[in-house]
Amino acid sequence: MLDVGKWPIFSLCSEEELQLVRQACVFGSAGNEVLYTTVNDEIFVLGTNCCGCLGLGDVQSTIEPRRLDSLSGKKIACLSYGSGPHVVLATTEGEVFTWxxxxxxxxxxxxxxxxxxPCHISTNLSNKQVIEVACGSYHSLVLTSDGEVFAWGYNNSGQVGSGSTANQPIPRRVTGCLQNKTVVNIACGQMCSMAVVDTGEVYVWGYNGNGQLGLGSGGNQPTPCRIAALQGIRVQRDLEEFCFRFCVNHLTVVTQTSGFAEMDHDLLKNFISKASRVGAFKN
Structure with missing residues (x-):
């Protein structure tokens, strides 16, 4: 059983229901909405249902877990959520659903x-297998199995990477400096985006009002730009759960150290718990 006891919203579930929880993603401004999967591969939702974010077909709150029948038979590979909130989910078969x-x-x-x-998003993705998703406050990114990044949504600071600040209504491939690169990881801040390529280079774009892109300047970046300060440093892919997901107000990249690996178990567990609140879980 997954230990979800620290989340108050799970106090609404019975002990029998808790015993079946395999994965859980708690979201909403006050942690008052949750999507979880069971050991039987069923998907349940619970909470306040702001803007229909539970995907149940209405905006009514529910204090009892309700099965998300529209995704019946689908297995979750990864999901992320934004501030609205909106949810972006990828299945193990590489399909993308949003709501x-x-x-x-x-x-x-x-x-x-x-x-x-949940709506199946296939425009420009119909022949792609999505393996990772990420959400900013109001924009979305997905990564495909062939190393391509697609983005859409709010673009006031260039966070979609299209070169303009016009909102992007459907998935659009992020090109520019990423055109001939193979991306292995993606992440979003509130209004910025990041991609790590197979050579370990880090590319960023979007809002940079506080210098959070690490480019040495404070101007917004409407297209992907490599972080030159990381030249010669290979960012480790296996840190994705510890840093790439930990991107709410700014983006931070860390490199692996033995000290991190030897971190006290309780401290590490607490760090994982806090990082998981940012907005994603991965199978």
Missing amino acids: GHNAYSQLGNGTTNHGLV
Whole structure:
């Protein structure tokens, strides 16, 4: 059984229901919404359901776990969520589903209508297998098995990487400096984005008002730009759960050290717990 006892929202579940929890993602401004999977590969949701973010077809809150029947038979590979909140989910078969808040087209379905049920996003992704997803406050990124990044949604600071600040209503491949690169990891801050390529180089774009992109300047970056200060440093892919997901107000990249690996178990467990609150879990 997954230990979810620290999350108050799970106090609404019975002991029998808790025994079946295999994965869980708690989200919402106050941790008042949750999506979880069971050992039987069923998907359940619970909570306040702001903007239909539970995907149940309505905006009614629920204090009892409800099965997300629209995703019946699907297995979750990874998911992420934004501030609205909106949810982006990839299945083990590489399909992408989105729902929830959509005022800035962050669902990628070509509209600005909130999504009350999971919608399969296939535009420009129909022949792609998505292996990773990431959400900013109101924009979304996905990574495909062939190392391509697609982005959509709110773009006031260039966080979609299109070279403009126009919102992007459907998935668009992020090119520029990434055109001939193979991306292995992606992440989002609130209004910025990051990609790590197979050579260990880090590329960033979007909001940079506080210098959080690490480019040595404070101007926004509308297209991917390599962080020159990391020249010669290979960013380790296996730290994704500890740093790439830990991107809310700014982006931070760390390199692996033996000290980190030897971190006290309780401290490490607490760090993982806090990092998991940012907005993603991965199978």
